[in-house]
Amino acid sequence: MAGKIRVRASLNGDKCEVKALMRHPMETGMRKDAQGNQIPAHFIKEVVAKVGDRVVMQAHWGAAVSQNPFLGFEFTGAKAGDVVVISYVDNKGETDDGSATVK
Amino acid sequence: MTTLHNKRAHLGIAALCAMLLAPITVAQDDDVFAEYRAMMGDENPAIFTIEEGQELWETPMGPKNVSLEQCDLGLGPGVVEGALAQLPRYFEDAKAVQDVEARLLYCMETLQGRDVIELLDKPYSSIGEQGTELEALVAFVADRSMDAVVNLPQGHPAEQAMYKKGEEIFYYRAGPHDFSCATCHSQTDKRIRLQALPNLTTNEGAGFAFTTWPGYRISEGLLRTMGWRMQSCGRQQRLPQFQSGSEAVIALETFMGVNAKGAVMAAPGLKR
Numbered sequence: 001m002a003g004k005i006r007v008r009a010s011l012n013g014d015k016c017e018v019k020a021l022m023r024h025p026m027e028t029g030m031r032k033d034a035q036g037n038q039i040p041a042h043f044i045k046e047v048v049a050k051v052g053d054r055v056v057m058q059a060h061w062g063a064a065v066s067q068n069p070f071l072g073f074e075f076t077g078a079k080a081g082d083v084v085v086i087s088y089v090d091n092k093g094e095t096d097d098g099s100a101t102v103k
Numbered sequence: 104m105t106t107l108h109n110k111r112a113h114l115g116i117a118a119l120c121a122m123l124l125a126p127i128t129v130a131q132d133d134d135v136f137a138e139y140r141a142m143m144g145d146e147n148p149a150i151f152t153i154e155e156g157q158e159l160w161e162t163p164m165g166p167k168n169v170s171l172e173q174c175d176l177g178l179g180p181g182v183v184e185g186a187l188a189q190l191p192r193y194f195e196d197a198k199a200v201q202d203v204e205a206r207l208l209y210c211m212e213t214l215q216g217r218d219v220i221e222l223l224d225k226p227y228s229s230i231g232e233q234g235t236e237l238e239a240l241v242a243f244v245a246d247r248s249m250d251a252v253v254n255l256p257q258g259h260p261a262e263q264a265m266y267k268k269g270e271e272i273f274y275y276r277a278g279p280h281d282f283s284c285a286t287c288h289s290q291t292d293k294r295i296r297l298q299a300l301p302n303l304t305t306n307e308g309a310g311f312a313f314t315t316w317p318g319y320r321i322s323e324g325l326l327r328t329m330g331w332r333m334q335s336c337g338r339q340q341r342l343p344q345f346q347s348g349s350e351a352v353i354a355l356e357t358f359m360g361v362n363a364k365g366a367v368m369a370a371p372g373l374k375r
Contacts, residue, residue: 006150019144023151025233039231067231067324068148 005098009084016078016102018049018057020071020086023096028063044088047071051082061088078102139321140373149242149319149371152234152326156243159236165215174210176203176244187248188368191353191360193259200265202356204330205348207240226347227331230323237347238317241328245317245370252367253313255360262357269358272351273303278341284355287336298375309359310366318374326371329356 006021022044029041041063049057056075071086078084080102087097160183163170176186177194191202197209204226212219226237257263276283287295288303302308316329330347333355337345345352 004151006146008144008146019146021146021148021150023148023233025231027231031231034229068151070143070146070148072142 003087003097003099005086005088005096007084007086007098007100009078009082009100009102011078011080011102012074014076015074016076016082016084017074018072018084018086018100020049020098022069022071022088024067024069024088024090026063026065026067026069030063041091044069044090047086047088049073049075049084049086051078051084056084136373136375143373147319147371147373148324149246149317149326149373152239152242152319153246153371155234156239156241156246159239160243165211165217167214167216169214171207171210171214171240174207174214176206183244183247185248185251185368187245187370188251188253189255191262191265191357192256193261200259200261200353200357202330202348202353203241203244204237204328205353207237207244208348223347227328227334228325230325232325234326238326238328238331241317242326242371245368248368249370250367252365253310253360253363255357255364257361265354265357266361268350269354269356272354273358280341282340282342284336284340303359303362306362306365309362313359313363314366314369315372315374317370318372320374322375327374 004023008019010017024044025042026044027039027042029039031039033039043063044061044065047057047059047061048055054077056078057073059071061069082102083099084102085097085099087095089095160171173180175181175194175196176183177189177192178184178186187203190206191200193200194206194209196213197206199205201209208219208222211217211222222237226235228234228238255262257266273284273288276286284303287293287300288308290300291302291305291308293300293302301312303312313329316332317326319325320327330345330352333352334345334347337343
């Protein structure tokens with residue numbers, strides 16, 4: 001995976017803790033630039049975390065999430081060596097991804 | 104699921120509660136941010152800016168089509184490690200005391216042959232932008248200076264003069280509010296709203312301030328440099344705008360940096 005999302009995944013008992021940091025402007029579409037022009041909306045719409053083919057987390061986001069979002073969640077059923085892959089799709093159809101091996 | 108945004112909402116509510124529950128202590132405020140930093144763990148969005156800075160450092164640019172890799176930040180051409188802990192300093196080639204921003208601009212001009220006036224037009228990002236070239240480069244240099252011990256050279260007369268000038272500006276009251284830097288930054292355990300103000304006349308206070316810039320400003324979603332911090336302080340004092348890499352800024356940085364001797368660099372960190 002050559003994506004820019006930074007992912008960390010670590011086992012804590014039977015839970016796998018995942019932390020992910022994304023690079024995204026998350027423009028709401030409500031702001032204006034210095035010239036008074038509306039800045040077009042540009043935000044992540046969907047985030048998916050997978051281990052193999054199994055979706056372990058899915059989130060629908062909107063304009064209310066901050067720029068450079070930081071995401072943390074836990075899931076069960078992971079074992080050391082599994083690879084957690086996180087990807088997003090934004091409202092312009094742009095995508096990014098990133099992965100980490102569970103430790 | 105925890106995102107920066109809803110965590111920020113929690114912080115907002117926490118801050119509101121804190122305001123209702125007088126007396127407020129600075130420690131409570133610091134706890135909130137300590138909790139925030141703990142949640143982020145080792146992650147800091149500044150990492151993206153650092154990576155972009157490294158790319159900019161290594162990419163040939165300008166009319167001469169060279170990279171900045173031979174830029175001398177004070178420890179020899181191309182030596183980045185620890186450089187920020189010894190800036191501002193006197194540079195023989197430039198015949199001037201320069202801080203990291205002035206030095207980077209100098210390298211862009213002399214090594215790459217670029218038009219620095221254009222870069223100085225907008226050295227710092229506006230909110231909502233993704234960072235300027237200068238911010239990224241400063242982040243990169245800071246990251247490579249992590250854990251270095253602050254030790255500004257004071258051997259050259261120009262460096263000593265810069266310290267004196269910085270001290271003078273620090274105590275100089277001006278503007279419609281008759282404010283000096285010292286008005287806010289010469290007493291210990293004071294704050295503005297909920298923000299603790301470092302006492303820059305002490306080694307501890309100056310050390311904290313000097314070693315934690317540049318930092319990722321959570322409230323702005325941007326990496327901010329020391330030059331920006333100075334500009335922002337000047338704005339709050341209603342002074343004419345400080346320019347990036349100007350003598351006034353370098354003098355104040357020298358004053359702070361010399362007072363911070365022995366502190367350990369910890370930038371870029373997370374700021375409120």
